[in-house]
Amino acid sequence: MPRFDLRQEGLRALNRSLHALAPDTNATHWTVTGPDGAHAVAAGLDLPISVEIEGHVGYYCAGMNKRAQVVIHGSAGTGVAENMMSGLVHVRGDAGQSAGATAHGGLLIVDGNAGARCGISMKGVDIVVKGSVGHMSAFMAQAGTLTVLGDAGEALGDSLYEARLYVRGAVRSLGADCVEKPMRAEHLAELAGKLAAAGLAGAVEAREFRRYGSARRLYHFHVDNAGAY
Amino acid sequence: MSDEPRAPRTAPRTSATFTPEVMAEIRRAAATGIYDIRGAGAKRPLPHFDDLLFLGASISRYPLEGYRERCGTEVTLGARFAGKPLRLRTPITIAGMSFGSLSAQAKEALGRGATLAGTSTTTGDGGMTPEERAHSRTLVYQYLPSRYGMNPDDLRRADAVEVVVGQGAKPGGGGMLLGQKITERVAGMRTLPPGIDQRSACRHPDWTGPDDLEIKIGELREITDWEKPIFVKVGASRPYYDTALAAKAGADVVVLDGMQGGTAATQDVFIEHVGLPTLAAIRPAVRALQDLGLHRQVQLVVSGGIRSGADVAKALALGADAVAIGTAALIALGDNDPRWQAEYEALGTTAGAYDDWHEGNDPAGITTQRPELAGRLDPVQGGRRLANYLAVMTLEAQTIARACGKSHLHNLEPEDLVALTIEAAAMAGVPLAGTDWVPGRTP
Numbered sequence: 001m002p003r004f005d006l007r008q009e010g011l012r013a014l015n016r017s018l019h020a021l022a023p024d025t026n027a028t029h030w031t032v033t034g035p036d037g038a039h040a041v042a043a044g045l046d047l048p049i050s051v052e053i054e055g056h057v058g059y060y061c062a063g064m065n066k067r068a069q070v071v072i073h074g075s076a077g078t079g080v081a082e083n084m085m086s087g088l089v090h091v092r093g094d095a096g097q098s099a100g101a102t103a104h105g106g107l108l109i110v111d112g113n114a115g116a117r118c119g120i121s122m123k124g125v126d127i128v129v130k131g132s133v134g135h136m137s138a139f140m141a142q143a144g145t146l147t148v149l150g151d152a153g154e155a156l157g158d159s160l161y162e163a164r165l166y167v168r169g170a171v172r173s174l175g176a177d178c179v180e181k182p183m184r185a186e187h188l189a190e191l192a193g194k195l196a197a198a199g200l201a202g203a204v205e206a207r208e209f210r211r212y213g214s215a216r217r218l219y220h221f222h223v224d225n226a227g228a229y
Numbered sequence: 230m231s232d233e234p235r236a237p238r239t240a241p242r243t244s245a246t247f248t249p250e251v252m253a254e255i256r257r258a259a260a261t262g263i264y265d266i267r268g269a270g271a272k273r274p275l276p277h278f279d280d281l282l283f284l285g286a287s288i289s290r291y292p293l294e295g296y297r298e299r300c301g302t303e304v305t306l307g308a309r310f311a312g313k314p315l316r317l318r319t320p321i322t323i324a325g326m327s328f329g330s331l332s333a334q335a336k337e338a339l340g341r342g343a344t345l346a347g348t349s350t351t352t353g354d355g356g357m358t359p360e361e362r363a364h365s366r367t368l369v370y371q372y373l374p375s376r377y378g379m380n381p382d383d384l385r386r387a388d389a390v391e392v393v394v395g396q397g398a399k400p401g402g403g404g405m406l407l408g409q410k411i412t413e414r415v416a417g418m419r420t421l422p423p424g425i426d427q428r429s430a431c432r433h434p435d436w437t438g439p440d441d442l443e444i445k446i447g448e449l450r451e452i453t454d455w456e457k458p459i460f461v462k463v464g465a466s467r468p469y470y471d472t473a474l475a476a477k478a479g480a481d482v483v484v485l486d487g488m489q490g491g492t493a494a495t496q497d498v499f500i501e502h503v504g505l506p507t508l509a510a511i512r513p514a515v516r517a518l519q520d521l522g523l524h525r526q527v528q529l530v531v532s533g534g535i536r537s538g539a540d541v542a543k544a545l546a547l548g549a550d551a552v553a554i555g556t557a558a559l560i561a562l563g564d565n566d567p568r569w570q571a572e573y574e575a576l577g578t579t580a581g582a583y584d585d586w587h588e589g590n591d592p593a594g595i596t597t598q599r600p601e602l603a604g605r606l607d608p609v610q611g612g613r614r615l616a617n618y619l620a621v622m623t624l625e626a627q628t629i630a631r632a633c634g635k636s637h638l639h640n641l642e643p644e645d646l647v648a649l650t651i652e653a654a655a656m657a658g659v660p661l662a663g664t665d666w667v668p669g670r671t672p
Contacts, residue, residue, distance in 0.1 A: 011451065012455070015452075040444075044452030044453070060445070064384070079436070083381075085381065101435040121376060121434045161421060162422060218428070220408060221263060221426050222263075
């Protein structure tokens, strides 16, 4: 299975090689060494391969990912898995701000903490953060789920659309139009599924979480809500 | 009855400050409690291209033969870093307008017209439709803060990518599309519940500032294997710095949109009171590129109130490489046509003034999602009309360029221009007509 030394061969060569793989390639398991905080590592993949990155990456690692499984054995900078469509991105360390921004699908797992704006404008992705998330997480989140085993920072879910937020720890404050909602059976089942997908079945119980969602008061302009816009 | 003459009275006097329009707006605000939202760009009088004139050739310069000597119009956009730059036959492109704000038929007509004319068209805040991709030979895919419908497949299907930082109608503002136009299809493309009033962000979700923008452009280039030109679009407010920073961040093309540039829907107060007129924005942007040694390497596309070949020629003479039209293209398709006067009146307006594009009731079938209205626009015929209009503008610009002795539109220069007003002379950096005075430059 290919090993790719980013220090020696450079980012362009890596992404070009990954983009050029044939659909029936046998090179389905890649190891990338020496990322040294490089940006856009393994961005724009569109085939069911796995890429293991041994070290820390910069911005936009696995950006717009489709179908691939990207594991970062380190921490990731801003916008990891931004606009992901499908597949899996797993950060073994911490993630910077805007993790999973605008992502439409797939699963993003962060073993550590995620910074501010985790899941901003998310459009269908499932995000599981085993630590805590920073302020303004799930800002304008449209669809998908954000699951946080730790705490959430200020203004969680501000201007939220239809994404569902599950938080086990404390929420510093809720953003405009975000409210706590009852955990019904279907939500417990959904959350249990997301936890299992993140390898947490048996380790964490869905009933330990609280659910947050949109009050839908900002869905139509009204003068009485002017302070919230 | 008295025969005494009446004492002279003061004639009724309306206020120049509290005009009938101002008072009507105060009454409307008081009654509704919500700011006025409308489409289109700034409607107030502004210094504009009309305030400039060309100096035709005579003895000191000689002209080209109008019907024999070639005057080139082609333009290449994006050769700085992109492996596959855009090569257009005319420097008049079609600006970004969304499916959602416009009907699918209107988007198709724009693609057809642009393709016939050999130029590009652009998606909008809402993603790429198969219709517009199929009917646009050269399609620019907008990358907006909302990222509605953004996906890597369409990114690769596009011919160029336009990172939208702002637009002239609302520099610093985000998108807006009201519930009447969020049909099932529009909602599906944007991952929103149908019928809601869509708010979209004014800042990108995963980058802030010029250093991040450079990294973002790097990611887009990696995803598209350095093939697609990357445009950066800004609303005109600080054009010198915004242009310099976009170029520094690695843009191939900077799109600069003045306040006359249209929008699908925004607060009237935003449209009329934020940003610069197109005329005032061009020279600072060109100077930024010249100071960096990048003029003509990074192309400048100017939009906002381009209506004729004269406007095109003037924008190019001031240093732009190309222009983009939006409102004018919609008018060519039939927007605000007097043939629908009775229906405009029923909507409380008149042909030529209709700007409630956000309400989705456009009699011309362009800014609507209602099938019975959208069906009024034949995309084939509309495309033909747009192509005709683009051809006329291109011929007009060539006519002016030949008269100035230029064998290509890009050879037009500020020295070919004078201004009719002091304001326009200062903004365009050309002399007041009949003088050698450039306000702000020469004593």
